[in-house]
Amino acid sequence: MGSLGERTAVLGVGQTEYRATRGDVSVAGLVREAALRALADAECTWADIDAVVIGKAPDFFEGLMMPELFLADALGCAGKPILRVHTAGSVGGSTALVAASLIRSRVHRRVLTLGFEKQSESNATWALSLPQPFSVSINAGAGGYFSPIIRQYMARSGAPELIGCMVAYKDRRHALRNPYAHLHQHDLTFDQVVEAPMLWDPIRFSETCPSSDGACAMVLGDEAAGDASDRPVAWVHGTAMRSEGNNFPGRDEVSPQASRDCAADVFAQAGITNPRAEIDAVEMYVPFSWYEPMWLESLGFAELDQGWRMVEDGSTSLDGGDLPVNCSGGVLSSNPIGASGMIRFAEAALQVRGLAGDHQVDGARRAFGHAYGGGAQYFAMWVVGAEKP
């Protein structure tokens, strides 16, 4: 083994506005909005695209089985290859990585990759957990699943109770600088975050992600395409995916080994030995606020049980922090599930391209994109940089 792969560049990024309901478009219209913006950013046309890789979470959201079949011509795919990825919540990240492997393997030269969800067509709680006969239903929604894990982190790390609220407040403030974000809570105060109703103790309503409609797309290209681009590109410095079982003896649910292994792999590929010092911007998958300190530790940005201190001292804030996390507002501010992972990957690329607009980290040269899914058991990560690796 040992990669002899083609260098891969992010040539373009396209996002829709994320909203509770995108009532102005069909599913095809939604994915085309993101795809056309990515093509424009990459200065490409449909004809330049060799293949499409699309991802989304369960098909039940739109009640459309294997929707890539219906969407093929809307994505300019007639006569082209299209792949459909589904790895639970990490799918947006995994989808981008499958697209990257098509470039890296030199199978294709330019690939369009896209993640989407139109959650308003049904209901998230229904679509994510269809009631199954003979099973006793006592856990309402994803929050009910992740709350005990957060409780365990709090008990283990001794983190102060309001760390989660600090993350939520920070990400919602970041979102005000991102025109695509779903939540734009201009008048939100920290006290309001704290006083929000408790849903799944210790998770407050204000510490959960919204349910959004939206799509995110990227155009990936090979080294020649990256070199030829007039616009800044992001170079892929490392990619990794890991999965582990959902429930087995000895499983560390707070910092799953799959998470640690995946991070170690992607940072090794990028030649990074001190992630906190060498990464300039982080887009990580934080659907519940406490996952920011938990992932900071698991990924190696903080020592064990110390991640919460980075939240407390403002290290992860775009305003003066040394490791800004989720400058886009993150999953806590926009969550079309099938796209959420790809948004993280795309936002990381925008940072190193210097195209993140009002939420740009000054001088960002290397950025980290992260997604997870299932019972925190599926992981997808990449490191992108302004310089060719």
Next chain:
Amino acid sequence: MTERPAPEMLRADLVVEYPFTRTTGPVIGAFLTGLRDGRIVGVRTSDGRVVVPPVEADPTTGDTLDEMVEVASNGTVVTWTWLDPPRPGSPWDRPHGLGLVLLDGADTPMLHGLLVDSPEELETGMRVEAVWAAERTGHVHDLVGFAPEGSGVAPAPHAEDPGDEPVRSVRTPIRLEYDFIPSSAAQEYLHAYAEKRILGNRSPVDGAVFVPPRGVDPRHGVAATELVDLAHEGHVGNFCVTHLPIPGRTDLTTPYVSAWIHLDGADIGFLGLVAGCEVDEVRIGMRVRAVWKPDDELGPTAENVLYWEPTGAPDVPVDEAGNRAWTARRDRDETGGPADA
């Protein structure tokens, strides 16, 4: 893979049903608005063809399409089949044809019902005309189907009030029925509850015990067929205090505690309710025991355990609670502990 039927097979209907509300965007919206108004519209592609029903992107080039073109509501059958009986979920309640109909003025045929009494009345190339619903709402069902030309169906009345808002969304319910039959392992697990027993699966590799039994050791990817009886006591590995009601569980008053219960003798947790104490008394490591339904109400269901109540025994240390128990045991006793194969 042996197929092992249980003594009394448990099965249930699994119904996947949702009244999807779909926003249409301008192109599909124009088609549905047309149907509501008794007209059929298509869209013109880059090479000048008229596609019906309209599509948002050129099927060859991917370019955005928006030039809507009205076509006739009569045309020619391109291909057909016959459905007797009609399919569940379809808008038809008696035997009917289904076909592709090339409407006059269109370059591509559209799919819809063919309304005749028998397949003998259908042939490729026959002329048909639209049959409209009396009440139209902006849905593909506004078109009841196509009947042979001259069969006496009146032309569609156009909308009384052309000033109506264009169609922007459409309801398209989905209902799928599945015959849900639990696996052989699950059948035995559920039947055991009727005898007030809780079963787990033992790994053939390292002896780890899993509950509920799924016939698999997930650590090693091997079948685990041995069933073992588990204690009705254990500890809270972890928990959530839920303030949200669960749809369909009117018996639960909020807040309530759902917890990962780690039974003595089992090596993973399973979900249960904790009650019989104040919500804020529940803690990681707390010892609990099963509270069962009365014996005369027991059935083959995990709901026989109403909830788990504190035993009052000393807590399991936090570092050894839940999934940490396995790791702690292994670390404590390298030789006699569970193998980490």
Next chain:
Amino acid sequence: MREVAVVSSAIHQVEALTFTTDVQLMIPLVNAVRDAVGITQDDVDFTCSGSSDFLAGQAFSFVHTLDAVGAVPPISESHVEMDGAFALYEAWVKLQTGEADTALVYSYGKSSPGSRRDVLAAQLDPYVVGPLWPDAHSIAALQARVLLDAGLATPEDLAAVAVRSQRNAVGNPNALRSSADVTVDDVLAEAVVADPLRPSDLSAESDGGCAVLLAAGDRARSLCDRPAWITGIDHRIDPQALGLRDLTRAPSAALAAERAGATTGRLDVAELHAASTAQALVLHREFGLGDGVDVDPSGGSLAADTLMAAGLVRIAEVARRISAGDADRGLAHASSGPCLQQNLACVLEGE
């Protein structure tokens, strides 16, 4: 391109897996392909699977199936909501990057709990086609009639395809529909169920799964006496709407086959993934299959059609014949969507 081969495979197809879950189905298959070449999951560099939530009636249905692999410690893994043949394609791409030398591919489908022909209507345009709930048999029938009306096939031609499938399937433990002595007249005597199609014209719906192990270069040679080398693999899609397509053709199948190298050079064997005898004839034409090609020696998907796995089963069937020395070069085909909308072609060769 890097040399990549199928080094082992396992198939299990039955009419209904009543008491067997997806994970229970896959455990023996996954173990079989690893055991056949004497490796464990620790030696597998990449794993990729294919399945459908809609078939299972459960969101994230693939999550628990991962337990069949034994993903402890964690593995490098991906999943496509597609037939396993496309999971194999993703794994083949991964091996092409040089980041993996071995890959485990598996897929499975259990459609018996639901009404598969109706579930498949959920694949169609949800605005103006889905609400009419056109079932998969009707869609196949519409395509068959176009073929008959165009004079490209007769009912006897369709029946002859069914007869070939059923005769070839004799002795295949994974086939549901087989008969050594069935004749064209027997098939034509069957009542029409989806006009103009008869029961034998429609693929036999099965539950089941398939696992395949891939290896690159010398690793493949060390694991297997006669690896089935993937010398070409490609997949393409056509627009979905039936009205936009000439249903006598499958342009994406022809293009994929051409790009995989199936249209040049001799083929000993071809395994087709068709939902009907009419589709099999469309594929014959698109692939230019001549008399010298042994088509569907296993009976093909007509003899047992496991949704989400039937394409991967085709690859496994061709690979087995090459590894056994019964064939030197073969084409395996997978399809998805109504009327052969999406197609994958894989050319396998012995050394």
